[in-house]
Amino acid sequence: xxxxxxxxxxxxxxxxxxxxxxxxxxxxxxxxxxxxxxxxxxxxxxxxxxxxxxxxxxxxxxxxxxxxxxxxxxxxxxxxxxxxxxxxxxxxxxxxxxxxxxxxxxxxxxxxxxxxxxxxxxxxxxxxxxxxxxxxxxxxxxxxxxxxxxxxxxxxxxxxxxxxxxxxxxxxxxxxxxxxxxxxxxxxxxxxxxxxxxxxxxxxxxxxxxxxxxxxxxxxxxxxxxxxxxxxxxxxxxxxxxxxxxxxxxxxxxxxxxxxxxxxxxxxxxxxxxxxxxxxxxxxxxxxxxxxxxxxxxxxxxxxxxxxx
Amino acid sequence: xxxxxxxxxxxxxxxxxxxxxxxxxxxxxxxxxxxxxxxxxxxxxxxxxxxxxxxxxxxxxxxxxxxxxxxxxxxxxxxxxxxxxxxxxxxxxxxxxxxxxxxxxxxxxxxxxxxxxxxxxxxxxxxxxxxxxxxxxxxxxxxxxxxxxxxxxxxxxxxxxxxxxxxxxxxxxxxxxxxxxxxxxxxxxxxxxxxxxxxxxxxxxxxxxxxxxxxxxxxxxxxxxxxxxxxxxxxxxxxxxxxxxxxxxxxxxxxxxxxxxxxxxxxxxxxxxxxxxxxxxxxxxxxxxxxxxxxxxxxxxxxxxxxxxxxxxxxxxxxxxxxxxxxxxxxxxxxxxxxxx
Amino acid sequence: xxxxxxxxxxxxxxxxxxxxxxxxxxxxxxxxxxxxxxxxxxxxxxxxxxxxxxxxxxxxxxxxxxxxxxxxxxxxxxxxxxxxxxxxxxxxxxxxxxxxxxxxxxxxxxxxxxxxxxxxxxxxxxxxxxxxxxxxxxxxxxxxxxxxxxxxxxxxxxxxxxxxxxxxxxxxxxxxxxxxxxxxxxxxxxxxxxxxxxxxxxxxxxxxxxxxxxxxxxxxxxxxxxxxxxxxxxxxxxxxxxxxxxxxxxxxxxxxxxxxxxxxxxxxxxxxxxxxxxxxxxxxxxxxxxxxxxxxxxxxxxxxxxxxxxxxxxxxxxxxxxxxxxxx
Numbered sequence: 017x018x019x020x021x022x023x024x025x026x027x028x029x030x031x032x033x034x035x036x037x038x039x040x041x042x043x044x045x046x047x048x049x050x051x052x053x054x055x056x057x058x059x060x061x062x063x064x065x066x067x068x069x070x071x072x073x074x075x076x077x078x079x080x081x082x083x084x085x086x087x088x089x090x091x092x093x094x095x096x097x098x099x100x101x102x103x104x105x106x107x108x109x110x111x112x113x114x115x116x117x118x119x120x121x122x123x124x125x126x127x128x129x130x131x132x133x134x135x136x137x138x139x140x141x142x143x144x145x146x147x148x149x150x151x152x153x154x155x156x157x158x159x160x161x162x163x164x165x166x167x168x169x170x171x172x173x174x175x176x177x178x179x180x181x182x183x184x185x186x187x188x189x190x191x192x193x194x195x196x197x198x199x200x201x202x203x204x205x206x207x208x209x210x211x212x213x214x215x216x217x218x219x220x221x222x223x224x225x226x227x228x229x230x231x232x233x234x235x236x237x238x239x240x241x242x243x244x245x246x247x248x249x250x251x252x253x254x255x256x257x258x259x260x261x262x263x264x265x266x267x268x269x270x271x272x273x274x275x276x277x278x279x280x281x282x283x284x285x286x287x288x289x290x291x292x293x294x295x296x297x298x299x300x301x302x303x304x305x306x307x308x309x310x311x312x313x314x315x316x317x318x319x320x321x322x323x324x325x
Numbered sequence: 326x327x328x329x330x331x332x333x334x335x336x337x338x339x340x341x342x343x344x345x346x347x348x349x350x351x352x353x354x355x356x357x358x359x360x361x362x363x364x365x366x367x368x369x370x371x372x373x374x375x376x377x378x379x380x381x382x383x384x385x386x387x388x389x390x391x392x393x394x395x396x397x398x399x400x401x402x403x404x405x406x407x408x409x410x411x412x413x414x415x416x417x418x419x420x421x422x423x424x425x426x427x428x429x430x431x432x433x434x435x436x437x438x439x440x441x442x443x444x445x446x447x448x449x450x451x452x453x454x455x456x457x458x459x460x461x462x463x464x465x466x467x468x469x470x471x472x473x474x475x476x477x478x479x480x481x482x483x484x485x486x487x488x489x490x491x492x493x494x495x496x497x498x499x500x501x502x503x504x505x506x507x508x509x510x511x512x513x514x515x516x517x518x519x520x521x522x523x524x525x526x527x528x529x530x531x532x533x534x535x536x537x538x539x540x541x542x543x544x545x546x547x548x549x550x551x552x553x554x555x556x557x558x559x560x561x562x563x564x565x566x567x568x569x570x571x572x573x574x575x576x577x578x579x580x581x582x583x584x585x586x587x588x589x590x591x592x593x594x595x596x597x598x599x600x601x602x603x604x605x606x607x608x609x610x611x612x613x614x615x616x617x618x619x620x621x622x623x624x625x626x627x628x629x630x631x632x633x634x635x636x637x638x639x640x641x642x643x644x645x646x647x648x649x650x651x652x653x654x655x656x657x658x659x660x661x662x663x664x665x666x
Numbered sequence: 667x668x669x670x671x672x673x674x675x676x677x678x679x680x681x682x683x684x685x686x687x688x689x690x691x692x693x694x695x696x697x698x699x700x701x702x703x704x705x706x707x708x709x710x711x712x713x714x715x716x717x718x719x720x721x722x723x724x725x726x727x728x729x730x731x732x733x734x735x736x737x738x739x740x741x742x743x744x745x746x747x748x749x750x751x752x753x754x755x756x757x758x759x760x761x762x763x764x765x766x767x768x769x770x771x772x773x774x775x776x777x778x779x780x781x782x783x784x785x786x787x788x789x790x791x792x793x794x795x796x797x798x799x800x801x802x803x804x805x806x807x808x809x810x811x812x813x814x815x816x817x818x819x820x821x822x823x824x825x826x827x828x829x830x831x832x833x834x835x836x837x838x839x840x841x842x843x844x845x846x847x848x849x850x851x852x853x854x855x856x857x858x859x860x861x862x863x864x865x866x867x868x869x870x871x872x873x874x875x876x877x878x879x880x881x882x883x884x885x886x887x888x889x890x891x892x893x894x895x896x897x898x899x900x901x902x903x904x905x906x907x908x909x910x911x912x913x914x915x916x917x918x919x920x921x922x923x924x925x926x927x928x929x930x931x932x933x934x935x936x937x938x939x940x941x942x943x944x945x946x947x948x949x950x951x952x953x954x955x956x957x958x959x960x961x962x963x964x965x966x967x968x969x970x971x972x973x974x975x976x977x978x979x980x981x982x983x984x985x986x987x988x989x990x991x992x993x994x
Contacts, residue, residue: 044548046547046550047548049547051547051573051574052544052546052547053547055569055572055573056543056544059536059540059543149377149405150377152377153376153377154376154377154378154379154381154382155379155382156379156535156564156588156589170572243539244535244564244565244568245568245592246535246564246592248535248536250377250533250534250535250561251534251535253532253534254532291529291540291541291544292540292543292544292547292548295541295544295545296544296548298526298527298548301527301528301529301530
C-alpha cells in the first residue's frame with residue numbers, strides 16, 4: 017500500500033491543478049481575489065468531506081452512489097429540525113445520526129447480505145431521492161436567522177467550514193495511516209480473503225466504512241446548510257458522481273486497496289475549479305461537461321500508464 | 326437442500342406480493358369514493374413539467390381549489406425529472422385510461438405534440454398551460470405569458486435596474502431547457518432592439534439547483550467586476566444568485582432579478598438584494614387551467630369563443646385559441662407580501 | 667441433487683421474476699380497468715423499447731464483468747449527430763442513420779480501447795465518457811439546437827403501427843433475438859460469461875479476451891445508436907438532453923433480470939423480464955393513479971428484494987452451517 021518511491025500518479029491531479037491555477041494567474045488574475053476564493057473553497061468544503069468518504073469506500077473495494085440522496089435527506093431533516101428551533105449544537109449530531117442510519121442500511125445490505133454495493137446503493141439512491149420528492153414536493157425549508165454561518169460573521173463562518181473540512185481530511189489521513197481500523201480498510205480492499213485469514217473481519221470493516229460514509233454525508237449536509245438561509249430538497253443531486261470522480265482523479269484506484277486521501281483534495285479542487293475557470297476565462301459553458309469527462313479519462317489513462325510500466 | 330431451496334423461491338415472491346398488495350389496498354380508497362353511480366365525473370389529467378417542483382405544486386394548489394368548486398376528478402402526475410419522453414409515456418397512458426381532458430405543461434414543444442395529437446384523434450380534449458405545444462396538438466393554451474412577454478419583461482426590467490447600460494449575465498436551469506432557450510431568444514431580441522448599450526456577457530447553467538446557482542453566481546461576480554445585473558431565469562436560481570450577491574457584499578451594486586416564486590425570494594427582496602421577481606399568479610394559473618378544461622369537456626368552451634367564465638377569476642378574454650391569464654406580476658418590496666405562494 | 671429437473675427450472679431467478687411480472691400484471695389489472703387493454707399493451711411495448719435496447723446493450727457488458735455508464739449520454743450524442751447528418755449535411759435518412767451507427771460504434775470503440783486494450787477499469791472509463799459524450803452533444807448544438815420536422819416516413823418508425831404492433835417493436839424484438847442468440851447460442855456468448863467469471867482463467871484457456879471485450883463495448887455503442895434513432899423517431903425531435911439518466915434504468919433492468927453485476931452469469935431473457943417488470947411498474951402505477959415517485963421507490967425496493975431473495979439463504983447457510991447440513 018505504501019511504496020518507498022514517490023509516485024507520479026499520486027501527484028498528477030495536483031500537477032494538473034497547478035497548471036490550471038497558473039493559467040488562471042496569467043489570464044484571469046481576478047480569480048485570486050480573496051473574498052470570492054474564500055467563498056469558492058467554503059462552497060466546496062462539504063463536497064470534500066463527502067469525497068473523503070467516497071474515497072474510503074472505494075479503497076475498501078466498494079462503491080456508494082447513494083451519497084447524493086443521503087446528503088439531501090440529511091439536509092432536509094437538519095433543516096426541518098433547525099426550523100423547529102433546535103440549536104445547531106443538537107442539529108449537527110442529529111444530522112450525522114440520520115446519515116449514520118442511512119449508511120448503516122447500505123452497510124447491512126452490502127456487508128450483512130453480501131449484496132453488490134453498486135446495485136444496493138443504486139436502489140437506495142433512487143428510493144431516498146424519490147421518497148424525499150414525494151414528501152417535500154420540492155418545497156424549500158426556511159431556516160431561522162441564527163443558523164447561517166453558525167451564528168458567526170460570514171468570513172469567520174467560511175473559515176470555520178474550510179478548517180473543519182481540512183481537519184476532517186487530516187483526521188482521516190491520520191486514521192488510515194496509524195489506526196488499525198484505517199489500515200484494515202486497505203487490507204480488505206486489496207484482498208478480502210487474505211485479510212480474513214489474518215484475523216480481520218472484512219464484513220465488519222465494510223459495514224463500518226458505509227456507516228462512516230453516511231455519517232460524513234450527514235456532516236457535509238450541515239456544512240452546506242449553514243451557507244444559505246434555505247434548504248433546497250434537491251440538494252446533492254449529482255454529488256455522488258462528483259465525489260467518486262474527485263477520488264479517482266485524485267489517485268484512488270477503483271479496484272480497491274490503493275490511494276491516498278491527500279489526492280482527493282487535489283482531485284476535488286481540480287474538478288471544482290473547472291466551472292469557475294471557464295467563467296473567468298470567458299469560455300462558453302457548453303464545453304464544461306466534455307472537459308470534465310476528458311479530465312477523468314486522462315486520470316484513468318495515467319493510472320493505466322503506471323501499471324504498464 | 327429442499328427447505329433451503331423453497332425459501333429461496335418463496336421469499337422474494339412473498340415480499341413482492343406483500344408490497345403490491347399494500348399498494349392495492351391504498352389505491353382502492355380514492356377509487357372507491359367516486360360514487361354515486363350513473364353520473365360520471367369529468368376526469369381531468371394535469372401534468373407538470375416535472376414532479377417535486379415548487380412552481381407546479383403551487384399551480385396544483387390552485388387546481389385543487391377549482392376541482393373542489395367544480396366537482397371534477399383530478400389526476401396529477403408527471404415525470405420526476407423534466408424528460409420529454411416520459412411526458413409522452415404518461416400522456417399515452419392517460420389516453421388509454423380514457424380521461425376526458427388532458428392538461429399539460431410541455432417540457433418540449435415538438436416531442437409532446439405527437440402524443441397530444443393522438444389524444445385529440447381519440448376524442449380527448451387537450452389544453453396546454455405554462456408552455457405551449459404545437460397549435461394543432463391542443464384545443465386551447467392557457468396563456469399566463471408568452472415567451473415574448475416573459476423575455477421582453479425581463480429585459481425591460483433589467484434595463485430599468487441598470488439604467489439602460491452595462492453588463493449582465495444569465496443563469497439558466499440547463500443549456501437544453503426548451504422554454505428557457507425560447508426566453509433567451511426574446512431577451513436578446515429586445516436587447517438588440519431597445520438597449521444596445523446593455524451587453525450579455527455569460528450564460529451559465531445551474532442544473533435547476535439552488536446550491537449550484539449560488540456557486541455559479543459567485544464565480545460570475547468575481548470574474549466580471551463590471552457586472553451590473555444577474556438575470557436568473559429558473560426559479561431555484563433566483564435565491565441562489567441573491568445569496569451569492571449578498572455574500573460577495575455587492576447587494577445594491579449588482580442587481581438580481583428573475584423568474585421565481587415570491588415565497589422563496591421574500592427574504593432577499595426585503596433585504597434589498599433582489600430588486601424584482603417576475604411571475605404570474607401560479608395558483609390562478611392552475612385554477613384557470615382546470616376551469617378551461619372543465620368548460621371544454623362540458624362543451625361550454627368552443628373554438629371561436631371570446632371569453633371564459635372562470636369562477637373567482639371572473640371573465641377572462643380569449644384571443645384566438647389562447648386563454649389569457651393576464652400580465653406577469655413584477656414583485657418588488659412594495660407588493661411581495663400580498664402574495665403567499 | 668445436481669440433476670437438472672423441473673424443480674431447478676422453477677427455482678431459477680427468471681422464473682421467479684416471471685411470476686413477479688405476472689403478479690404485477692394482475693395486480694394493476696385489478697386496480698386500473700384500462701391497464702390490460704390491447705392499446706395499453708402496445709403502449710407498454712413502445713415505452714420499453716428505449717430502456718430495453720440499452721439494457722440489451724448492457725447485458726453482454728455486465729456478463730463480462732464490466733459496466734457501461736455512457737450509454738445514456740451516447741444516446742443523446744447519437745441523436746444529435748443523426749440530426750446533424752440529416753439536416754446540416756443533407757444526407758438522406760437511411761444514410762444518416764447508417765453514419766450514426768458508425769459513430770455509435772466508434773464511440774463504443776473509444777470505451778473498448780480504454781477498457782479492453784489498456785485494461786482500465788470500466789466503471790471509471792465509462793464515467794468519463796458519460797461526461798464526455800453528453801458534453802460533446804451539448805457542445806455540438808450549444809445545447810440550443812433542436813432537430814425537428816423529420817419526414818413522415820421516418821416518424822412512422824416511432825409513432826405508427828406495423829404488422830399490428832408499434833412499428834419499433836419488430837426492430838426491438840429482432841435485436842433482442844440477435845443478442846439472445848449471440849449470448850446463449852454462440853461460443854462468443856459463452857466466452858463473455860467465461861471472461862466475467864474468471865478473466866485470467868479465460869486468458870489462460872486461450873480466449874482472445876481483449877478482442878472479446880472490445881466487441882462487447884462496440885456492440886453497446888451500436889445498439890445505443892439504434893436506440894437514439896428510434897428515440898428521435900418517437901419524439902419527432904433530436905436534442906442534446908435525450909436519454910439523460912437512462913443508463914441507470916438500463917443497469918437496473920439488467921440486474922433485476924438476474925445478471926450478476928460481477929459478471930459471469932445472467933441471461934438475455936432475464937434482462938427482458940427485468941425491463942418488463944420496470945415498465946409495467948411505471949405504466950401500471952399511472953393506471954392505478956399513484957404518483958410517479960412511488961414507481962421509483964418501488965423499483966429500488968424490488969431491486970433489493972430480488973437480490974436479497976437470492977442471497978439471504980446463502981448467507982444464512984454460511985452463518986448456521988449445521989442447520990443446513992442436518993438433513994443430509
